[in-house]
Amino acid sequence: MTSTTVRRTPPDPTPLERTSERTSPADRPRFPIAGLITAGLLAAVIATWLTLPGRAPGIPMPSLAVDYGLPIVRLVLDLAATAALGLSLLPKLLGFDDPERTEPVAARARHWAVLASLVWGAAALVSTVLSAAELTPGQMPDIATYVARIPSGRGLIISTSFALLSAAVGMLAVRFGEKVPAELRVLVAGFGLLPLPVTGHASNWYWHDLSMVAMELHVIGASAWTGGLVALAVLLVRRRDLLAATLPRFSRLATYALIIVSLSGIFNGVVVLLLTPGESFPGSLLTTRYGWLIVAKTVLSGIIALLGANIRWRLMPAIERRSRTAFAAWAVFELTIMGLAYGVAVVITRTPVI
Amino acid sequence: MRRAAIRALVVPLAVCAALLLLTAPARAHNVLTGSDPKDGATLAAMPARVTLTFDQPVRPDFARMAVTGPDGARYEQGEVAVNGTTVFIGVRSPAPAGAYSIGYRIVSNDGHPITGTIDFTVTGDGTVTGDGAAATGGPPVTASPPGTPPPGAAPPGAPVSKSGGGGWVWVLLTMTASLLALCAYVLVRHDHRQRSAA
Numbered sequence: 009m010t011s012t013t014v015r016r017t018p019p020d021p022t023p024l025e026r027t028s029e030r031t032s033p034a035d036r037p038r039f040p041i042a043g044l045i046t047a048g049l050l051a052a053v054i055a056t057w058l059t060l061p062g063r064a065p066g067i068p069m070p071s072l073a074v075d076y077g078l079p080i081v082r083l084v085l086d087l088a089a090t091a092a093l094g095l096s097l098l099p100k101l102l103g104f105d106d107p108e109r110t111e112p113v114a115a116r117a118r119h120w121a122v123l124a125s126l127v128w129g130a131a132a133l134v135s136t137v138l139s140a141a142e143l144t145p146g147q148m149p150d151i152a153t154y155v156a157r158i159p160s161g162r163g164l165i166i167s168t169s170f171a172l173l174s175a176a177v178g179m180l181a182v183r184f185g186e187k188v189p190a191e192l193r194v195l196v197a198g199f200g201l202l203p204l205p206v207t208g209h210a211s212n213w214y215w216h217d218l219s220m221v222a223m224e225l226h227v228i229g230a231s232a233w234t235g236g237l238v239a240l241a242v243l244l245v246r247r248r249d250l251l252a253a254t255l256p257r258f259s260r261l262a263t264y265a266l267i268i269v270s271l272s273g274i275f276n277g278v279v280v281l282l283l284t285p286g287e288s289f290p291g292s293l294l295t296t297r298y299g300w301l302i303v304a305k306t307v308l309s310g311i312i313a314l315l316g317a318n319i320r321w322r323l324m325p326a327i328e329r330r331s332r333t334a335f336a337a338w339a340v341f342e343l344t345i346m347g348l349a350y351g352v353a354v355v356i357t358r359t360p361v362i
Numbered sequence: 363m364r365r366a367a368i369r370a371l372v373v374p375l376a377v378c379a380a381l382l383l384l385t386a387p388a389r390a391h392n393v394l395t396g397s398d399p400k401d402g403a404t405l406a407a408m409p410a411r412v413t414l415t416f417d418q419p420v421r422p423d424f425a426r427m428a429v430t431g432p433d434g435a436r437y438e439q440g441e442v443a444v445n446g447t448t449v450f451i452g453v454r455s456p457a458p459a460g461a462y463s464i465g466y467r468i469v470s471n472d473g474h475p476i477t478g479t480i481d482f483t484v485t486g487d488g489t490v491t492g493d494g495a496a497a498t499g500g501p502p503v504t505a506s507p508p509g510t511p512p513p514g515a516a517p518p519g520a521p522v523s524k525s526g527g528g529g530w531v532w533v534l535l536t537m538t539a540s541l542l543a544l545c546a547y548v549l550v551r552h553d554h555r556q557r558s559a560a
Contacts, residue, residue, distance in 0.1 A: 061477040064465030066428025066436055069477070119553060126546050133535055133542075143424050143469055151531040157423060160473035168538065175545050182552060285395050285417045360476050361393060 039336075040241035043344035044234075048087060051351025052079045055304075059297045059359040068146035078138045082354045085131035086231075088124045089167075089201055090350075092174055094235020095121035096193035098243065099186060101236065101254045101261075107186070113243050113250060114186060120242075121193065122178035128200070129171030136164045163203035170200025201227050219279050222272040229272070230353075233265035234346045241339035248330045255327055255335075259320050266316060270309050277302035277356075284361040298361040301352055308349040315342040392416040392470045399482040407486045408457040412438075412464050413450040414480070420444050424469035427451040432460025459484050 056079045063069050098117040102110040139161065140154035155161035174196045181188040205223040236258050244251045281292045281299060293299035319338055326333045396415040399405055412429060422444040429438040429451070440452040449468060464480040 061475075062479065064428070064467055064477050064479050065430040065463045066438075067426050067465040067467045067477065069467075070475075119549070122545070122549050126542050126549075129542050130539065133539060137535070139473070142475060143473075151535070153423070154473075155531065157421075158469070158473035172538070172541065172545075175542075179545065179549065182549065280391075285393055358474060360470075360474065361391060 039340045040238060040245075040343045043340045044087065044238065044347040044350075047344045047347030048083050048351040048354075049080060051348040052083045052354050053351075055079075055301060055352050055355035055359075059301070059355060061360065070142045070145040074138055074142050074145075078135065078142060079351075079354050079358065081131050081135045081138055082357075083351060085128060085135055085167075086204070086350055086354060087347075088128035088131055089171070089197070089204070090231040090235040091124040091238050092121050092128055092171075092178075092235070093194065093197040093201065093231045094237070094239040095124060096174075096178075096190060096197050097232060097236055097261075098239040099190040100194065101239075101257045102250065103253060103257070104186070110250060111185075113247065115182075116243055117239060118178060118181045118185075121197075122175050122182055125171050125175035125178055125197070129168050129175060132164050132168040132171055136161060136168070139164065159206055163206035166203040167200050170196060170203075174200055198228060198231075201231055219276055222275050225268050226272040226276065229265040229268040230349075233262050233269065234343070234350070236261060237339060237343060237346070241336065241343060245336045245339065248327070248332075251335065252328050252330050255319075255324055259324060262316055263320075266313055270306075270313070273309065274306065277305075280361060287361075292361075296361055298356070298359050301356045301359060305349055305352045305356065308345055308352065311345050312342060312349065315345065391472050391474060392418050392420060392468060392476055394476070394478060397464070397480045399480070401480045401482070403482045405482060405484050405486075408437075408453055408462075408484050411450050411452045412480075413448050414464070414466055416447050416449070416468070418471065419446050420449050420468050421471060424467075424475075425449055426467045428465045429453055430463050430465065432458060432462065437462065457484060459486060 053076060056076055060075060095117045099110075099114050102114060104110070136151060136154070137149055139158075140149035140151045143154060143158070144150055151161075155165055174193070177188065177193055177196050181193060202224055205220065205227050240251070240254065240258055244254060278289070281287070281296070281302070282289050284292065284296075284298075287296060293303055315338065319335065319342070323333045323335050323338060327335060393416060394414060395417045398413040398415075399409060412427070414427070425442045425444055427438060427442045427449060428436060431437045437454045437457055438451045439454045442449060442451050449466070461481065461483050464482075465478075466480075467475055467477045470476050
């Protein structure tokens, strides 16, 4: 206590600086996060319920806690990793020209990036335990076997390590500020995302590697896009000056992400459906539960693209003039739809095709 | 400007290299393509064993099958065995007429469980055709607890996978979890100190 009181006396911040530094509840919008998480949970639970496999007679099945817990934990994992990547990207989007104005925002981004990495790591651990429990219902989860035998187990462990590393680098950044390069943080968080697609479906196709790369691009593109928007919507919504400088950069990133994410997503979904024996392709979009999810996600991506275009062409000119816009509300709307897409995505990676 | 150009080249190359490193192994999702007896079939007599066929080789670990009879009793006998793309299990000898269902749960190569049911009816009230015991022995690899290569040691009806020496994993998990908690604590304290200093 003494140290803080001692430190408290010398600095005499000007009242103006103090008000901008202080984070009143109104200054830290919770709606984007709430919208993203609620929509994600809703979509994940509904999609899980729709695609839950029937009970097989005589076979022990995992409990409902595992059936629903696993997609929920995976959703938390994906969203936390996304937030960690987006918040690490924020300094790059803010630029380094005007550190005096960007530093308070960047400091908060660093802080939240570490928290997001920690949540990511914890979710990956819980996810490992639940996945192991899913394989051996009615017994103690055998994590050693799960990790040693099943590639998705290894993927989760690698992702956990990268989450820890990301948290460690993030802590250094909290301590030493932007001297810890943002590129390093982005790279660590990005590498942590790479093992995650391995935990989803993959095809046994000749061009398997191509579809894996497409899946990796899908995850990275979606994370950079959603994470960037989370960072903007949470940290920059009330800073019109910074938003005016940052949104055009983010917008360019989002355009690339949109192209990559939709192409790779459609490619992978169609490949999986095409390669599934016993179902003819265009029909299986409607006859299989996997096909429904692909259709649902395509529709959601279309809506997200429209919302993105709305921000890009209708709001951005006004934002660049620094006039008052409804950016906050539109960003919350877009993030809510993104949350739905994330929820569906989590279930897509788990659902058997037929 | 040149720096930006170099970065624009180096980053995608690094990403591609990383992707290729990480994506080497092939994983896939098994799909049931056939069964003997077929789903909905009506048989004169109970077969000696029931077989499921998948589109790709099946992992022997974690595979489970059960045959449930009209009286609710279990009629499978011996252990689940895997031979390439087929999974099979022997059937107990005095099997009454009625509706049977085969429940199965295998773990796909990508780590996802595949669950399903095959229903069939036996009309003839009689014995199993063929030698039921032949189904349990034979060339295919018997599903064995992971980590113990020679099969046959496990008693019939034992769970296919037993926990291996997994104690160290729990220790590792606990350590990682406490490390995460410590990080969170340090961060929150740092935050408090900064806020009270401001």
